[in-house]
Amino acid sequence: MGRITVTSPLLPDLEEFGGMLREIWDSKWVTNNGSFHKRLEAALAEYLKVPYISLFTNGTLPLLTALQALDIKGEVITTPYSFVATTHSIVWNGCTPVFVDIEESTCGLDPEKIEAAITPATAAIMPVHCYGKPVNMKAIQEIADRHGLKVIYDAAHAFGVEVDGESVLNAGDLSTLSFHATKVYNTLEGGAMVMHDAETKKKIDGLKNFGFAGETEVVSPGINSKVDEVRSAYGLLNLRQVDSAIEKRRRVAGLYREALKDVPGIRFFDDMPGVRHNYSYFPVFIDAGEFGRTRDELYFEMKEKEVLGRRYFYPLISAFSVYRNLPSAAPENLPVATKIADEVICLPMHHELSDADVERVLDIIIK
Ligand SMILES: *Cc1c(COP(=O)(O)O)cnc(C)c1O
Numbered sequence: 001m002g003r004i005t006v007t008s009p010l011l012p013d014l015e016e017f018g019g020m021l022r023e024i025w026d027s028k029w030v031t032n033n034g035s036f037h038k039r040l041e042a043a044l045a046e047y048l049k050v051p052y053i054s055l056f057t058n059g060t061l062p063l064l065t066a067l068q069a070l071d072i073k074g075e076v077i078t079t080p081y082s083f084v085a086t087t088h089s090i091v092w093n094g095c096t097p098v099f100v101d102i103e104e105s106t107c108g109l110d111p112e113k114i115e116a117a118i119t120p121a122t123a124a125i126m127p128v129h130c131y132g133k134p135v136n137m138k139a140i141q142e143i144a145d146r147h148g149l150k151v152i153y154d155a156a157h158a159f160g161v162e163v164d165g166e167s168v169l170n171a172g173d174l175s176t177l178s179f180h181a182t183k184v185y186n187t188l189e190g191g192a193m194v195m196h197d198a199e200t201k202k203k204i205d206g207l208k209n210f211g212f213a214g215e216t217e218v219v220s221p222g223i224n225s226k227v228d229e230v231r232s233a234y235g236l237l238n239l240r241q242v243d244s245a246i247e248k249r250r251r252v253a254g255l256y257r258e259a260l261k262d263v264p265g266i267r268f269f270d271d272m273p274g275v276r277h278n279y280s281y282f283p284v285f286i287d288a289g290e291f292g293r294t295r296d297e298l299y300f301e302m303k304e305k306e307v308l309g310r311r312y313f314y315p316l317i318s319a320f321s322v323y324r325n326l327p328s329a330a331p332e333n334l335p336v337a338t339k340i341a342d343e344v345i346c347l348p349m350h351h352e353l354s355d356a357d358v359e360r361v362l363d364i365i366i367k
Contacts, residue, residue: 001306001360002306003306003307003308004306004307004308004348004353004357004360004361005308005348005350006308006309006310006346006347006348006349006350007182007310007348007349007350008350008351008352009181009182009186009188010184010185010186010238010241010242010245010350010351011238012234012237012238012241013237016237017233017234017237020036020233020236020237021230021233023233024036024229024230024233027229029229030228030229030230031226031227031228031229032226033205033226034228034229034232035229036229036232036233036236037055037227037228037229037232039232039236040055040227040232040235040236040239041053041054041055043236043239044192044235044239047160047239047242048159048160048167048169048194049162049166049167049170050167050169050170050194051170051195051196051197052194052195052196052197052198052200052201053192053193053194053195053201054192054193054195054201054204054205054208055190055191055192055227055232055235056176056190056191056192056193056208056225056227057189057190057191057224057225057226057227058178058179058180058189058190058191058225059085059156059176059177059178059179059180059183059190059191060085060088060089060178060191061191061208061223061225062176062177062191062192062193062225063085063086063089063126063152063154063176064089064092064093064223065193065204065207065208065222065223065225066089066152066173066174066176066193067089067090067093067095067124067126067152068093068207068220069174069200069203069204069207070124070150070152070173070174072093072095072123072124072150072152073094073095073123074095074096074121074122074123075095075096075097075098075119075121075122075123076090076095076096076097076098076122076123076124076125076126077098077100077109077114077117077118077122077124077125077126077149078090078097078098078099078100078109078125078126078127078128079099079100079102079108079109079126079127079128079130079317079337080099080101080102080316080317080318080319080329080334080337081102081107081108081128081130081313081316081317081337081340081341082128082130082154082313082317083156083313083317084317084320085154086126086128086154086317087317087323089126090126095123095124096121096326097323097326097328098117098122098326098328099317099318099326099328099329099333099334099337100113100114100117100328100334101113101333101334101335101336101337102130102334102336102337102340103136103336104336104340106130106133106134106135106136107130107131107133107283107340108127108128108129108130108133108134108135108136109125109127109128109135109140110336111136111139111140111143114140114143115143115147117328118143118147118149122147122149123149123150124149124150124151124152125140125143125144125149125150125151125152126151126152126153126154127140127151127153127154128153128154128155128156128157129153129154129155129157129158129161129168130157130313131157131269131280131281131283132157132158132159132161132184132277132278132279132280132281133269133272133277134158134161134163134168134272134275135153137153137163137168137171137172140172141171141172144172150172150173151171151172151173152172152173152174152175152176153168153169153171153172153174153175153176154175154176155168155169155175155176155177155194156176156177156178156180156183156191157183157184157278157280157281158175158177158278159177159179159183159184159185159242159278159280160184160185160242160246160276160278161275161276161277161278162275162276163274163275163276164274165276167194169194170194170196173196174193174194174195174200175193175194176191176192176193176194177191177192177193177194178190178191179191179192179235183280184242184245184246184249184278184279184280185238185239185242186238187227187231187232187234187235187238188231188234189231190227190231190235206219206220206222207220207222207223208222208223208224208225208226209222209224209226210222210223210224244351245350245351246278246279248351248352248353249278249279249280249349249350249351250277250279252279252282252349252353252358253279253282253349255355255358255362256268256282256284256347256358256361256362257270259358259362259366260284260362260365260366263291263365263366264290264291265286265287265288265289265290265291265292266284266285266286266287266291266365267284267285267287267343268282268283268284268285269283279349280349281312281346281349282346282347282348282349283312283344283345283346283347284344284345284346284347284365285340285343285344286298286343286344286345287343288343295311295342295343295344295345296311298345298364298365299311299345301364302345302361302364305360305364307348307360307361307364308348309345309346309347309348310345310346311341311344311345311346312344312346313341313344314341314342314344315341316334316337316338316341318331318334318337319331319341347361348361
């Protein structure tokens with residue numbers, strides 16, 4: 001019995017990838033908006049049902065660049081229940097992160113708690129569609145409009161997620177994606193930003209290319225986040241198989257749900273009506289009293305049996321030493337996030353899990 005990992009990268013067919021590498025070698029055009037890069041942007045815009053997209057070398061740099069592009073200064077309201085890059089991007093822009101608690105139903109920012117955190121210095125809200133579960137975008141937009149704030153979504157988990165046929169990536173001012181190897185859709189490392197209009201795309205394309213505007217003029221202190229042809233080709237091939245990977249994940253989620261639905265002390269998410277989910281993660285939340293074991297006891301027992309779960313997200317971003325002294329980082333300010341971080345464990349979830357693998361995971365949980 002081998003090890004069951006929490007995730008497994010979706011890899012393109014090596015032969016097909018080799019054919020594309022041959023094309024790249026022959027063309028001698030290896031980066032700087034080459035033909036595979038252009039094809040991938042067009043294919044992703046179509047697949048994701050978004051008007052404009054700009055590729056980045058990872059999912060962190062589009063977050064940094066989004067704040068820069070919108071000239072955000074001052075305070076940015078964000079969630080402590082995310083990957084640390086969300087908060088880092090705010091600090092890299094010289095802004096102050098302000099943590100607001102999450103709601104239990106989505107693990108995303110709680111709109112009811114946002115307004116109390118708004119001050120005259122607040123410039124933007126940066127929510128996360130955690131686990132690909134859409135946050136309450138309508139409520140967040142209403143608050144933003146009322147207070148003249150920008151909204152930048154960290155949609156790193158939300159590849160392909162739609163509500164009533166509309167991509168969640170079209171919400172807010174800008175949305176960002178991560179194509180890291182651990183995500184539903186990957187280009188090894190990679191990411192993207194989604195925007196509403198051609199002018200913004202042009203600006204973002206400039207910012208990820210050192211701030212160049214044309215051949216001889218630099219208008220901003222931009223960064224280098226240009227994606228090369230090799231990764232673009234890899235991305236094109238993976239896009240062809242991402243739907244079947246999501247379908248396999250959906251099946252695994254169904255098996256987990258069926259087996260866990262009557263287990264005391266275990267809570268998990270059901271599909272939301274009208275939402276196309278991507279099954280990027282399968283978090284379960286452990287009530288230790290009812291379940292009879294703590295989350296950590298389960299986590300280490302699984303690990304001992306070579307079944308790897310992930311305490312995602314634990315610790316909270318606000319609990320890291322780099323951020324814990326911020327006034328908004330106090331656990332009393334974040335009761336729901338604090339509780340969820342102690343309850344959560346993401347079960348193995350990827351396209352290669354067999355029924356036997358799923359059974360092995362479940363056997364440890366259901367004794
Ligand atoms: C993965 C992830 C990122 C960072 O993406 P990278 O591609 O690893 O830089 C940012 N935010 C969230 C919520 C993530 O899950």
